[in-house]
Amino acid sequence: MxxxxxxxxxxxxxxxxxxxxxxxxxxYPPGKGPSFQAAYARAVRRYGFETGRYSGFAKRNNLVVKVKSKDDKTTKHEVPAESIQNxxxxxxxxxxxxxxxxxxxxxxxxxxxxxxxxxxxxxxxxxxxxxxxxxxxxxxxxxxxxxxxxxxxxxxxxxxxxxxxxxxxxxxxxxxxxxxxxxxxxxxxxxxxxxxxxxxxxxxxxxxxxxxxxxxxxxxxxxxxxxxxxxxxxxxxxxxxxxxxxxxFGFIDKSVTKHPINYTAVDNSQGFWQVPSTSWTINGEKKKREDNVTILDTGTTLCLVDDDVIESIYGSIEGARYDDEQGGWAYPSDAKLPTVTFAVGEHQYTLNAKDFGFGDAGDGFTFGGIQSRGDNPFDIFGDVFLKSVYVVFDQGETRVGLAQRED
The missing domain is CATH 2.40.70.10 (Acid Proteases)
Structure with missing residues (x-):
């Protein structure tokens, strides 16, 4: 061909x-979807990171287990392995x-x-x-x-x-x-x-x-x-x-979005689509991230970033809390959400408000789609982020191109 x-x-x-x-x-029935715990556990299973201040799942004794917090590592329950991928x-x-x-x-x-x-x-x-x-x-x-x-x-x-x-x-x-x-x-x-x-x-x-x-x-x-x-x-x-x-494959569909495709060089030395992500914004306020990198990964569901960023994001949402029992950040379902962007290369990309929440946390709360990467040394921009952009993976030129989407 x-x-x-x-x-x-x-x-x-x-x-x-x-x-x-x-x-x-x-x-899924209306309002239902894949479990937050399963999505988080799948990322831990994939990259093997240990818990940080706010990463509710960790690898221990070759099992993905739920933990309460950095200071209290009591195992509440094991995540059933069969639920991690479903x-x-x-x-x-x-x-x-x-x-x-x-x-x-x-x-x-x-x-x-x-x-x-x-x-x-x-x-x-x-x-x-x-x-x-x-x-x-x-x-x-x-x-x-x-x-x-x-x-x-x-x-x-x-x-x-x-x-x-x-x-x-x-x-x-x-x-x-x-x-x-x-x-x-x-x-x-x-x-x-x-x-x-x-x-x-x-x-x-x-x-x-x-x-x-x-x-x-x-x-x-x-x-x-x-x-x-x-x-x-x-x-x-x-x-x-x-x-x-x-x-x-072999075709870039420029009708997906009216926004331009911005290209960034890829560091493929680890085998991943790894790019610099050295800044982010919250409600228009830009914040630097020294030497930070991220991986663009369609095989991960959540957007995982470091704990300082996590604290800033959920600290801006009235009533948001780290849920020790369920192992993730959640916020009142009727809360006003911040506008968050993450850089890929020199350009910022806005997370679609549709993807900020990820599943029912009970008692009128919603889990956030942005969670902690634990002690992982790089961010992981999974589907929660990728659904906000159109991505060109340019293997011939060792670069990726991203264009903001508004739908």
């Missing part, structure tokens, strides 16, 4: 901005093999593995009929087994591992030949209980791919090397509620 945006359309009956429309794996991701249809099987994968800019539920899992046929699509390489004429192995382990003890094949993989109408596909042979309980996706497609840099003895190229890396996309970018728009969300 050539390098032409018109060939990337996921559905020709829709406008070009729905190049690869995202789906939500579950439907309801936190957008899933995208990807076709693998010849003939192809379509799986719903979690697209993740914070990791670099393409792994899937496979026929090599115990009870795979039953799981396929119940809740998961399954890739069976024996049914694909283009599948080839390799000598590679992969193994992902998290701080809470959850893990996934297996062997590696190469096969044709089609994303947004682009067919990548001989793409490494990591087959799950073993999944811990947290993954086995997750009915939301059939695997994960990593969009971070190839350096953090877990295949041994040698890391393998990511799908975007192969799109570039096989000259399938030009420009060498992928983009993401995450919508609110029923609003359309999408990824595009």
């Amino acid at each position: 050539g390098c032409f945006p018109s060939k990337l359309s996921f559905s020709q009956s829709k406008s070009k901005k729905t190049l690869l429309e995202l789906k939500r794996p579950d439907i 309801g936190m991701e957008y899933v995208v249809p990807v076709t693998i093999g010849t003939p192809g099987v379509t799986l719903n994968l979690d697209f993740d800019t914070g990791s670099s593995d393409l792994w899937v539920w496979s026929s090599e899992l115990a009870g795979a046929a039953k799981r396929e009929s119940e809740s998961h699509g399954v890739y069976d390489p024996s049914k694909s004429s283009t599948a080839k087994e390799t000598s590679g192995r992969w193994d992902i382990a998290y701080g809470d003890g959850s893990s996934a591992s297996g062997n590696v094949y190469t096969d044709h993989v089609t994303v947004a109408g682009i067919t990548i030949k001989d793409q490494a596909v990591e087959l799950a042979q073993h999944l811990s309980s947290s993954f086995l209980a997750d009915g939301g996706n059939d695997g994960l497609l990593g969009l971070a840099w190839p350096d953090i791919n877990t295949v041994q003895p040698e890391p393998v190229a990511t799908p975007v890396k192969n799109m570039i090397s096989q000259k399938l996309i030009k420009p060498q970018v992928f983009t993401v728009k995450l919508g609110h509620g029923d609003e359309t969300s999408f990824y595009s």
